[in-house]
Amino acid sequence: MELWGLVLGALLVVIVGYLYVSRLSRQRKPQEPPLDKGPVPWLGHAIAFRKNMVEFLKHMQAKHGDVFTVQLGGQYFTFVMDPCSFGPIIKDTKRKLDFVEYAKELVLKVFGYAPLQGDYQMIHSASTKHLMGAGLEELNEAMLDSLSLLMLGLKGRSPDASCWCEDGLFHFCYNILFKAGYLTLFGYTEDKEQDLLQAEEIFVEFRKFDILFPRFVYSLLGPREWLEVGRLQRLFHEVLSVKHNQKKNGISNWISDMLQFLKEEEVAPAMQDKFNFMMLWASQGNTGPATFWVIFFLLKYPEAMQAVKEEASKVLGKTKLEVNQAFSCDLSVLKCTPVLDSVMEESLRLGASPTLLRVVKSDQSLKMANGQQYLLRNGDKVAIFPYLSVQMDPDIHPEPTVFKYDRFLNPDGTRKVDFYKEGKKIHYYNMPWGAGVSICPGRFFALSEMKLFILLLVSYFDLELVDPDTPVPPINPQRWGFGTTQPSHDVRFRYRLQPTE
Numbered sequence: 001m002e003l004w005g006l007v008l009g010a011l012l013v014v015i016v017g018y019l020y021v022s023r024l025s026r027q028r029k030p031q032e033p034p035l036d037k038g039p040v041p042w043l044g045h046a047i048a049f050r051k052n053m054v055e056f057l058k059h060m061q062a063k064h065g066d067v068f069t070v071q072l073g074g075q076y077f078t079f080v081m082d083p084c085s086f087g088p089i090i091k092d093t094k095r096k097l098d099f100v101e102y103a104k105e106l107v108l109k110v111f112g113y114a115p116l117q118g119d120y121q122m123i124h125s126a127s128t129k130h131l132m133g134a135g136l137e138e139l140n141e142a143m144l145d146s147l148s149l150l151m152l153g154l155k156g157r158s159p160d161a162s163c164w165c166e167d168g169l170f171h172f173c174y175n176i177l178f179k180a181g182y183l184t185l186f187g188y189t190e191d192k193e194q195d196l197l198q199a200e201e202i203f204v205e206f207r208k209f210d211i212l213f214p215r216f217v218y219s220l221l222g223p224r225e226w227l228e229v230g231r232l233q234r235l236f237h238e239v240l241s242v243k244h245n246q247k248k249n250g251i252s253n254w255i256s257d258m259l260q261f262l263k264e265e266e267v268a269p270a271m272q273d274k275f276n277f278m279m280l281w282a283s284q285g286n287t288g289p290a291t292f293w294v295i296f297f298l299l300k301y302p303e304a305m306q307a308v309k310e311e312a313s314k315v316l317g318k319t320k321l322e323v324n325q326a327f328s329c330d331l332s333v334l335k336c337t338p339v340l341d342s343v344m345e346e347s348l349r350l351g352a353s354p355t356l357l358r359v360v361k362s363d364q365s366l367k368m369a370n371g372q373q374y375l376l377r378n379g380d381k382v383a384i385f386p387y388l389s390v391q392m393d394p395d396i397h398p399e400p401t402v403f404k405y406d407r408f409l410n411p412d413g414t415r416k417v418d419f420y421k422e423g424k425k426i427h428y429y430n431m432p433w434g435a436g437v438s439i440c441p442g443r444f445f446a447l448s449e450m451k452l453f454i455l456l457l458v459s460y461f462d463l464e465l466v467d468p469d470t471p472v473p474p475i476n477p478q479r480w481g482f483g484t485t486q487p488s489h490d491v492r493f494r495y496r497l498q499p500t501e
């Protein structure tokens with residue numbers, strides 16, 4: 001007993017000593033960015049950062065300026081907050097910053113998937129082929145069918161479809177987009193009724209994982225939550241398994257091409273199941289929440305809703321459904337909606353908050369737009385957080401917290417791409433999809449599916465907030481830095497299919 005006490009005591013001394021020395025050992029070298037190691041050895045600023053990333057970064061920027069290095073859980077992150085200096089990091093022509101290594105660690109932890117060397121190229125080339133251009137047209141058709149199924153039912157419009165229903169808007173958007181996206185990408189069985197039930201079950205479990213996700217990434221889960229995450233991972237590996245896929249029709253070419261590559265590389269079926277889980281997350285974790293923000297702003301700002309409805313009726317024409325009729329739509333209209341495009345960009349500007357991360361592969365210097373040079377250390381991470389540096393910059397976007405549906409429209413109705421900072425035209429003025437090597441390869445499909453859903457909703461349905469005076473819900477601070485944000489609470493709304501008369 002006494003011996004154990006001694007061993008434990010010695011261990012404690014070693015750990016505390018190590019933490020203390022490691023905190024003291026790193027010193028700022030000449031030309032390096034300001035270094036802020038934080039109040040707690042090893043953890044550094046992790047607690048404040050995880051509590052509210054936006055408030056933390058605002059505080060650091062006020063204290064240190066546009067470039068600073070902070071310690072977070074034993075790792076050093078250099079944040080670059082000046083958007084005019086993003087170019088060298090995003091373009092990285094000398095390939096001295098690495099995106100893949102960091103992503104590898106994360107996907108292994110979160111999805112259990114151990115990526116192969118060629119995965120990055122494979123995902124991007126399958127996405128270029130099937131989530132953009134001609135491949136996208138095929139997927140849009142499939143998405144229209146899925147949305148029809150989910151919004152109208154198996155037999156199209158039912159005779160009693162015009163009564164009002166009430167729901168949480170966040171739940172409504174996420175639920176429909178998730179199920180439609182999942183079925184479109186991962187396919188149907190012979191029994192569509194059963195598929196709908198299964199998609200609902202998967203959505204319920206997906207939300208449980210989604211809620212735990214930010215704290216899981218930061219390793220902040222309690223013991224029960226760890227067990228729950230393990231259960232959810234196993235469940236998704238099972239329901240998305242290659243074994244189940246064999247019973248399905250209409251799996252998208254995007255998914256089947258990627259799985260074919262893994263098979264050819266002799267990746268074990270159990271690992272392919274994990275790959276599917278990762279793709280489910282990448283493809284479904286953002287579109288529902290992003291659509292919530294769009295519809296919420298449309299309901300909150302009648303002028304915006306009016307403009308979108310007018311545009312929708314111009315491109316779609318008559319939108320009354322007869323009994324048993326499903327949605328039909330010429331999908332080329334998705335390319336002719338500048339007003340809705342501006343609404344989408346504006347909603348993403350307000351609601352998307354990804355973090356772009358790169359690992360520094362060797363000591364190197366970073367040249368800022370103002371000519372100042374900083375040394376970056378091998379092994380550190382460089383981080384960009386466009387929500388604060390770009391999307392909320394009042395110089396680039398006057399009154400940045402206000403939703404302006406035509407912010408991304410020129411007076412002649414074309415897409416506005418000219419934005420300025422300190423009088424200079426700026427390249428990165430809105431970055432919901434990330435940028436450079438890690439830019440979202442699904443962005444064109446994401447926009448199409450969200451736009452299709454929104455066009456159908458505003459054209460065929462009546463919708464209104466239960467309380468028209470409801471304020472914009474605050475963003476859940478746990479979600480900062482993780483792609484599309486989510487509201488801290490849901491907002492009640494009601495909807496009905498427009499009556500035929």
Ligand code: HEM
Binds near residue numbers: 103131357440484
């Ligand atoms: C509103 C919707 C979406 C948003 C805002 C969004 C945003 C993003 C961002 C910011 C990244 C980069 C993350 C990083 O830098 O590490 C990303 C990655 C990715 N996204 Fe999206 N995304 C959306 C929808 C989609 C959809 C619908 C798909 C596929 C159908 C998709 C597929 C992917 C994939 C596969 C990656 C990882 C790419 C890689 O490993 O390089 N995303 N997304």
